[in-house]
Amino acid sequence: MTSKNKSLLIGGLIIALILGVLSPFIASTNPDGLDASAEHLNPAIMDNPGYWHAPFDNYQVKLLGDGPLAGIAALVIGVLIALGFVYVVTEILKRRSKIDN
Amino acid sequence: MHIPDGFIPLWQCAIYWTIAIVALIFAFRWGREKLDEKSIPLMAVLAAGIFAIMSMNIPIPFGSSGHMVGAAMVAIIFMSPWAAVIVIALVLMIQGIFFGDGGITTMGANIINMGICGGFVGYYGWKTLYKPKMSADGVLKGTGILGKHKWWSIGIASWVAIFLAAVLASVEMWLAGTFPLALGLLYMGGFHAMIGIFEAIITVIVISTLEKVRPDLLAWNNLKPTQTDNTETEPTEAVAK
Numbered sequence: 001m002t003s004k005n006k007s008l009l010i011g012g013l014i015i016a017l018i019l020g021v022l023s024p025f026i027a028s029t030n031p032d033g034l035d036a037s038a039e040h041l042n043p044a045i046m047d048n049p050g051y052w053h054a055p056f057d058n059y060q061v062k063l064l065g066d067g068p069l070a071g072i073a074a075l076v077i078g079v080l081i082a083l084g085f086v087y088v089v090t091e092i093l094k095r096r097s098k099i100d101n
Numbered sequence: 102m103h104i105p106d107g108f109i110p111l112w113q114c115a116i117y118w119t120i121a122i123v124a125l126i127f128a129f130r131w132g133r134e135k136l137d138e139k140s141i142p143l144m145a146v147l148a149a150g151i152f153a154i155m156s157m158n159i160p161i162p163f164g165s166s167g168h169m170v171g172a173a174m175v176a177i178i179f180m181s182p183w184a185a186v187i188v189i190a191l192v193l194m195i196q197g198i199f200f201g202d203g204g205i206t207t208m209g210a211n212i213i214n215m216g217i218c219g220g221f222v223g224y225y226g227w228k229t230l231y232k233p234k235m236s237a238d239g240v241l242k243g244t245g246i247l248g249k250h251k252w253w254s255i256g257i258a259s260w261v262a263i264f265l266a267a268v269l270a271s272v273e274m275w276l277a278g279t280f281p282l283a284l285g286l287l288y289m290g291g292f293h294a295m296i297g298i299f300e301a302i303i304t305v306i307v308i309s310t311l312e313k314v315r316p317d318l319l320a321w322n323n324l325k326p327t328q329t330d331n332t333e334t335e336p337t338e339a340v341a342k
Contacts, residue, residue, distance in 0.1 A: 005142045008315065012146025019153035028158045028166035033267060033292035034102050036165035040288055041280045048107030054201030059156055075156055078200060079149045086148035086191050090141045093132040 016079045024071030106204030109277040118209030124217050131183035148188050167296030170215045173223020173262040174304040180320035180331035185220025214266045223262035230254035235324040256301035263300045267293030
């Protein structure tokens, strides 16, 4: 990887982490557009328990309690997973292209 | 806009999943042909940023909130809606599996709304408005109806992308019997028309920053004079020959 691309990766990661750390403090707790629509149009459907229990449900690391730290930790984990997952998948795609050629 | 489990009957979820998987196959095929050393870190960084900013709901009037999606932004940066399908689908998978944001059964519908609709509407909306064309002397010009207003064309296309994604979601809710059509369109369209302003502003800020800092990362700066797109590989190869 060139130094320019390394800087892009590190710089982008830092910006994403800053957004993740700030998010629990500045994000609105109001329901999002879909949930707000459901609350008006079909409130009963909001009680549906779902089929899957996510390990960091509602962007919280439950082991860390209910404070902002639980939210920050979940978002830092998420940012790192997103970066790593997309990097690995796209790298595999690029390598497959080389093998095909 | 993440549809949770239980909002759509399973048989309809299966249809949406099938469409999403077919789109992902096409997107991965595009990725195999187009991804290179510099686009991989860019895609990874955009995914991390989109994940973080999707968690940051901003308040909008009438007691609701909303977040950016970023599909139009990715599609415009790479000049291909398939790039948006890859990034948004992978981010939605992480959000659904690890964070419970959006359902597992409804993930196909979410990929269609935010990734496919967002990416295609954002990209082709921008392309129609701006119509980028590289002149023989290497100067990029807009030849569309907003050809002199690159940033306005990006902002408007981003707004339309999130608005139409919300409209599509409300049609799916109607087909599922979850929302009535007219009121669903009114609420979802109304809320996301406001959220779209935030989407447009952030998209313009991110792309204009890239233009200043790393213009080589924007696909439009790498267009060849006869090329208008980064979606197909054939025109580029034809030029090379």
